[in-house]
Amino acid sequence: MSLTKFLIDQPQEIKHYYQEHGYVIVRNALSAEKIDRLLGQVNQKKRDRLFVFNSQDTHVPTRPRLTEAGFIENSMLNPVNLKLAPRLSKMVERCLVDETVAKILSLLSGDTHHVMMQNMFFDKSTGTIEHQDHYYLDADPPGRMIAAWYALEDIQEDAGCFFVLPGSHKGRVIARVDGRSFSDHETYRKEILTLIDSTEYQYKSFPLEKGDVLFWHPYTVHGAYKNLNPQHSRKSLTAHFYPAQLKPLYAAKAPKLRPSLNPHILMTGSAIAPYVDSVKTYLRFVANAVRGRGPEMVMRRENYEEAI
Ligand SMILES: O=C(O)CCC(=O)C(=O)O
Ligand SMILES: [Fe+2]
Structure with a gap:
């Protein structure tokens, strides 16, 4: 299956494709040098017994649990904040706030500066359930956040590819009932599946190449397939940005901001x-560990399969 990809010197095409389909892929956005230095740090940390990160797929602090092939089972939430692993967090930041990525954000939003409100690292696919990011986070006014998915290796079809439902950003949007809590998450998860069933939306899978970055709209339905081949990792980063002139949705007050390695990108906190x-x-x-508490607000599709 062929994928439509653009180069940074095709600004009008990039913008038009994003507006029409709710996502766009830019080829060779991230250099192999940046990626390899980041992966070198990940390789060191994954066997460090003292390394703890916030798991994005289960929402609890976790130590790396490795699969037989040596991949970290859980995805990391906000790896850029891992200050007890300073080299890792710096290499994550270098990739996330890359110059080409910042240029494309400006092209898509029309703003010169952006705020990165969240980021994630995946060594392996966690099989993220279908969702629109708007339920979890967005800009105010909504619909203006831009998310980015960075391929850190050539992604194989059976690795649990990221997917989007093209054009779904133009359809119905399901919002959080209570802006302050995720108490209706289970209802939300089912409503998205009902929404998909009631439309003609098609799933489009992205076996991207190392250095490709995919940008998507906060109303675009997306997720990831489960890994089907334990030998294939799915090394990737994701980040969510809002134009700096705006505010984040759901936040009671404007967040404090700090600079990043790129003068055009700020970070929350x-x-x-x-x-x-x-x-x-x-x-x-x-x-x-002491209280024996387990996962919370689980994003892994395998967790829900028995209930279907
Ligand atoms: O890559 C994935 O599995 C999902 C990422 C995602 O949904 C996001 O970053 O918003
Ligand atoms: Fe998402």
Whole structure:
């Protein structure tokens, strides 16, 4: 299956494709040098017994659990904040706020600066359930956030590809009932599946190449397939940005911002926030171990399969 990809010197085509389909792929956006240095750090940390990160797929602090092939089972939420692993967090940041990515964000939003509100790292697919990001986070006014998916290796079809439902950004949007909590998450998960069933939307899978970056709209339905081949990792980063002139949706007050390695991109949280976050993650890890607490707000499709 062929994928339509653009180069950075095709600005009008990129913008038009994004508006029409709710996503767009830019080829060779991220250099192999940046990616390889990041993956070198990941390789060191995955066998470090003291390394703890916030798991994105289960929403609890976790130590790396490796698969037989040596891939980290859980995805990381906000790896850029891992200040107790400073080299790793710096290499993550270099990739996330890359110059080409910043240029494309500006092209798509019309703003010169953006704020990165969330990021994730995947060594392996966690089989993310279908969703529109708008339920979890967006800009205010909504629909203006832009998300990016960075391929850190050539992604194989059976690795659990990221997918989108093209054109779904123009259809119905399901919102969070209570802007402050995720208490209706289970209802939401089912409503998205009902929405998909009631439309003609098609799933489009993305076996991207190393260095490709895919941008998508907060109303576009997307997710990821489960891994079907334990020998294939799915090394990738994702990040969510809003134009700096706007505010984040759902936030009670405007967040503190700090600079990043790219002057055109800011990050949410004060300069010390990621240090505090790292220490809190450790303390929560220990507390959960003592209390025997398990996963929360699980994003893995395998978790729901028996219920279907
Ligand atoms: O790559 C994935 O599995 C899902 C990522 C995602 O949904 C996101 O970053 O918003
Ligand atoms: Fe998402």
